[in-house]
Each structure stands twice: as C-alpha cells, then as structure tokens.
Amino acid sequence: MKIKVIVTLKNGVLDPQGKAIQQTLNGMGYSDVKEIRQGKYFDIEIEENDETKAKTKVEEMCKKLLANLVIEDFKIT
Amino acid sequence: MKSSVIIFPGSNCDRDMDVALKKFGFKNQMIWHNDIELPKSDLIVLPGGFSYGDYLRCGSIAGKSKIIKSVVEFAKSGGLVLGICNGFQILTETGLLPGVLQQNKYLEFICKNIYVKINNRKNKYFKNIKKEILELHIAHNEGNYFCSNDELKLIEDNNQIAVTYCDKNGNLDDESNPNGALKNIAGIFNKDKNIFGMMPHPERMIDKYLSGEDGSVFFENLINNLK
Numbered sequence: 001m002k003i004k005v006i007v008t009l010k011n012g013v014l015d016p017q018g019k020a021i022q023q024t025l026n027g028m029g030y031s032d033v034k035e036i037r038q039g040k041y042f043d044i045e046i047e048e049n050d051e052t053k054a055k056t057k058v059e060e061m062c063k064k065l066l067a068n069l070v071i072e073d074f075k076i077t
Numbered sequence: 078m079k080s081s082v083i084i085f086p087g088s089n090c091d092r093d094m095d096v097a098l099k100k101f102g103f104k105n106q107m108i109w110h111n112d113i114e115l116p117k118s119d120l121i122v123l124p125g126g127f128s129y130g131d132y133l134r135c136g137s138i139a140g141k142s143k144i145i146k147s148v149v150e151f152a153k154s155g156g157l158v159l160g161i162c163n164g165f166q167i168l169t170e171t172g173l174l175p176g177v178l179q180q181n182k183y184l185e186f187i188c189k190n191i192y193v194k195i196n197n198r199k200n201k202y203f204k205n206i207k208k209e210i211l212e213l214h215i216a217h218n219e220g221n222y223f224c225s226n227d228e229l230k231l232i233e234d235n236n237q238i239a240v241t242y243c244d245k246n247g248n249l250d251d252e253s254n255p256n257g258a259l260k261n262i263a264g265i266f267n268k269d270k271n272i273f274g275m276m277p278h279p280e281r282m283i284d285k286y287l288s289g290e291d292g293s294v295f296f297e298n299l300i301n302n303l304k
C-alpha cells in the first residue's frame with residue numbers, strides 16, 4: 001500500500017527558502033502571500049496490507065531517518 | 078598516535094585530512110564506510126565533503142552507514158571523534174552532538190577565510206593551544222547551527238561551545254557570523270568533550286605558502302595533547 005509523508009519545519013524554525021519564495025511571489029504581484037513554509041513530501045510504497053501496521057512502520061522510519069526531530073515535524077496520511 | 082579517517086561516497090576532504098594528520102605525526106589510516114570494524118585508533122575523523130550528495134539532509138544517510146555503529150561505540154567509550162564540516166553534520170545526525178546545521182541564512186554557499194575564537198580549553202583539542210583566535214577556512218551551504226532554547230541552555234551550562242565565529246580581534250557580532258549560526262557557534266563538543274564537530278576546515282590551513290598555518294597550530298597541539 002501507499003503511504004504519504006509530509007515533513008515540515010517546526011514552528012519558529014527559520015525557513016530562509018520559504019522566505020525567499022514568499023518574497024519572490026510578493027515581487028511577482030502576489031502581495032497577499034504572507035508566509036511560505038517549504039517542506040518535503042514522500043510517497044512510500046510498502047508491502048503491508050494492514051494500514052495501521054504500515055503507518056506504524058512509517059512512523060518509525062520518520063523518527064529514525066525521514067525527519068530530523070530537532071527542527072522538523074512529520075505528518076503521515 | 079593512530080588516527081582513522083572515514084571515507085563516505087562524496088567525501089572530498091578526506092585526503093587533505095590524511096595529509097594534515099600525517100604531517101603532524103599521526104599514523105593515519107583511511108577507512109571505507111562499508112567496513113564494520115574500526116582499527117585501533119586514538120582519533121577518528123569524519124571528513125568534509127558531500128556524503129551521499131547531501132541527499133535528504135546533509136549527513137543523514139552517512140549517519141546510517143555501516144561503520145557508524147563502531148564510531149558511536151568508540152565515541153561513547155570516550156574515544157576522540159572529530160567531525161569537520163560534513164563530518165560535523167554527520168555527528169549531529171547520529172545524535173552524538175546536539176542540534177542541527179541548517180542552510181545558511183542568506184541561502185549562499187560560503188567559501189572564505191574566517192576567524193574563530195576558542196571558548197573552552199579544558200579538553201584534548203585545545204588544551205595548551207598557543208592562540209586564542211584561529212584563522213580557518215569555511216566552505217559550506219549548511220553551516221547555520223541551530224538548536225532549541227532548552228538544548229542551548231544545556232550546551233552553555235556544560236561549556237560545550239567550542240569555537241565561535243568572530244572578527245580578527247575576537248569580537249563576536251553579526252558581521253563576523255558568516256551563516257547565521259545561533260550564538261555565532263562554529264563548533265561544539267559533547268558533554269564529555271571527546272566528540273568535537275566544527276564547520277571550519279583546519280586541514281586547509283597547514284601550509285604557509287598555500288593558505289595559512291592556524292590549522293597547523295590546531296593539529297600540532299592536538300597530537301601533543303594525545304602523547
């Protein structure tokens with residue numbers, strides 16, 4: 001089955017890339033863009049039919065490798 | 078004194094480090110990341126470079142490579158582990174050092190000489206060192222040190238800040254901070270001061286004709302402290 005993971009920077013952690021993208025969009029005329037936080041997206045194909053089990057495994061992967069919990073949060077969907 | 082430099086795919090300062098260590102008297106060996114056991118060593122060095130192409134996060138994949146288990150065991154038993162640049166990033170990714178190295182504040186790869194101030198001399202790396210300020214070289218895109226406020230308090234309380242970016246005279250300010258690092262941190266120790274990671278490259282400053290000699294001051298002092 002396919003599990004999706006989104007990794008984002010925690011609130012309060014500086015995101016210079018997000019800031020640069022936001023400023024660029026503002027410069028392009030999208031003046032209503034107030035903040036952008038850039039993140040990562042993972043599509044994980046896992047050989048497991050039980051959704052709960054699969055998500056538990058992916059959660060472990062997030063904690064061990066996919067996210068650095070010092071600065072990042074993750075969301076599994 | 079025996080040292081080992083670990084080579085990861087994408088390391089590119091491994092041979093410079095080998096030259097530097099040998100120049101100051103270390104009997105150095107190069108160790109491949111797929112090896113499992115470390116040879117008997119007084120110092121393990123994780124060199125600079127772009128291990129695994131900086132995929133996912135700098136140092137994250139190297140932090141899971143086969144040799145790392147032995148490096149962690151060596152470090153936890155009190156062995157000296159030095160991480161330079163990408164090596165520092167690997168040490169934070171393995172959890173041997175606290176915090177993380179984020180992208181530079183102004184999103185630029187920085188390659189230039191900088192000054193660092195030595196903050197703590199009560200350790201094998203800086204005990205008896207003749208200088209207070211070293212001129213070293215940095216070349217990185219992710220050197221912006223960051224940790225949580227709680228972690229920072231612990232680091233400060235335990236005197237873990239090893240070197241900080243400063244100007245020629247040792248003043249710490251925003252102008253002398255090249256990458257936006259928290260508290261101008263260029264390098265930190267673990268609590269026991271046997272693990273040391275820093276972004277600047279001492280191995281690039283060992284020849285008066287090519288660069289400068291403050292790296293020589295560092296390595297010469299280090300081997301003397303280990304004798």
